[in-house]
Amino acid sequence: MAEMLKVENLKKAFGKNEVLTGIDGVVNSGQVIVVIGPSGGGKSTFLRCLNLLENPTSGKIAFEGQDLTQLPEKKLDDIREKMGMVFQSFNLFSNMNVMDNLTLAPKRVKGEDEAQAQKKALELLERVGLAEKKDAFPESLSGGQQQRVAIARALAMDPDVMLFDEPTSALDPEMVGEVLKVMQDLAHSGMTMVVVTHEMGFARQVADEVWFMDGGDIAEKGTPEQIFEHPQNERTKDFLSRILAQ
């Protein structure tokens, strides 16, 4: 399996606050990595470092063999194009309807023409079950619908990898399922994914690997079975017992 992302000794500090203390990890093509861990452990920061929304303090991030930390801002735009990102708070462009949300970047960044971009957008909306909402504005959609549109928007750029930062945390419980379903389908289609989530069920069923992150580094890595059934690290055990007790 080809290495898609390779992180070496990644560190990130905000002022004196060292949030990432040295992270190593490899994401292979087609793999689904689920990152779990307690709040404040640096999961979001890690994910945002991967596509350089956050500038790492030191370390290396290789994407398809290219070290991102050395690239100038202009080149980074080309890289980000290939890394879709889905946010906890959806972040749909509020000044545009659903169709424009999906076609804006393909037209602006990839130079696709209107017809081409719309055709693909419709297919993607079909796929997330929201084709009839193509003319709606984000504010008129439910949280679950907004998040599905956001996933479709990221997919419209034909990314090589998709990053999810707690995509269901801001949703009412009854809407969590519809979003997880879309992500599950996506995983089955072979998409490479890095998912930060508190949905342990999803992690168990979909993940190829689970990374447990705490205190700025990855305390333990393994298959869902290893992590959930036979955790080795004390911190992992502690975290899981607290989570599963809920």
Place this chain on the structure above:
Amino acid sequence: MKLKKISLWLTALVCLLGIFAVLAPSGQVQAADNSLQRVKDKGTLVMGTSPDYPPYEFITKVNGKNQVVGMDVDVAHKIAKDLGVKLVIKQMDFDSLLVALETHKVDMVLSAMTPTEERKQSVDFSQVYYDAGQAIIVRKQDLHLYKDKNSFAGKQVGVQTGSLQQDLAKKQMKQSHLKALTKVTDLILSLETNKIDGIVAEDAVAQAYVANDSRLAKIDAKFDLGGDENGTAIAFAKNSGTLVTAVNHSIDQIKQQKLTKQYINDAGKYMATNTENKSMFNYWSYFAKGVGYTLLITAISVVIGIILGTVFALGRLSRKAILHYPAVWYIEFVRGTPLMIQVMFVYFGVGLLWNNIPAFFAGVVAVALNSAAYVAEYIRGGIDSVPVGQVEAARSLGMSQRDTMQTIVLPQAIKIIWPSLGNEFISLIKESSIVSIIGVTDLIYQLRAVQAATYRGVAPIAVAMVLYFIMTFTLSRILNHAERKMQHG
């Protein structure tokens, strides 16, 4: 970091002082006296005046066009003819006249100006060309209460700001409370509405108002006047000996031939036609022109203000110090100084470097630059209020910073900014009125002109007020409509 900030502020301050250092001395350069030659070379003699002082200078309609007329204008015409050059008349507030001389905006000032000792410190004077006594204008029904200046103990007495009468009253009417206003028309209005009890004015001026308003009367002020402190002369920039000599020659002739009498008679005729029909309808063209200029100044200023404001807002938001700090300084400085001073600074200050800066241009530039600072802050606020997640979403899709700004941030910010921009637009209609002080013929200026022409104080104010309201009300309706459309679109 702290230290760096302070040093940047210091640099800004030093730069600013530098500007003044460059500008200040050039106003007082003592070059060889080529004043006469200069006038002859350019072929024009520029006269500065504040035309609200009949019979000396005022505005009237000649063949359908507004013109400055009066004794001073006739004197100036005679001088220009004797020198063989063309006379150009520049109108401005009385207070601005001496500054205009120092900054060479005008070659001479004829505005019923008395050559006092104080004024002689800063300008040269010709010989006196007209001698008039001082009078006090009172309400006719109160005429029996007053005999001379000494009857006004404890009373409110009005004078024109910066005038000889103000000086005289200050020194010789110590028992009275003085109230100084810029315009004689405002003083008349104050008198008629019982805000003041008398106005110290030159006899010829008093005569003009009394003759045209049955509610007014005048008495002799009986000041103790010494020498030159009584009479009017022409002011020139310092060191204008050759020009003064030439002009004095013309004044000799005026005196010999007793021309001023003729001039005053002619002025009286204009004043009579002015007062024949005092209906405001008769002056609709004044107001129309004023409205036109006010709207024009506002429109140009808004457009420039928005463009420059956007530039400054982006500068202020920039992380690059070279863009950030100049924008911050500009915004803070402009918002920290009054528009009136900025208008005067552009007209007179920048005028030192660019001599023939037209008043209209200077006014528009000042108002636009002022507006840009406020607009910049509205825009910055709007941009800041766009959630950071919107930007991150766009960037994560590979969109450049510039693209993100154009397609996501600015369109969203505009909706937030729009109402404040609309308010700025409306307040500009009102605040642009300040340009009248440098003689731009906006609505306020025309209101003054109509007041001076009709000897009526309140009616022109009422008309102007209604016109301002119609402008702002219409505009706010249009803006509201546009806003509603935008929020739904």
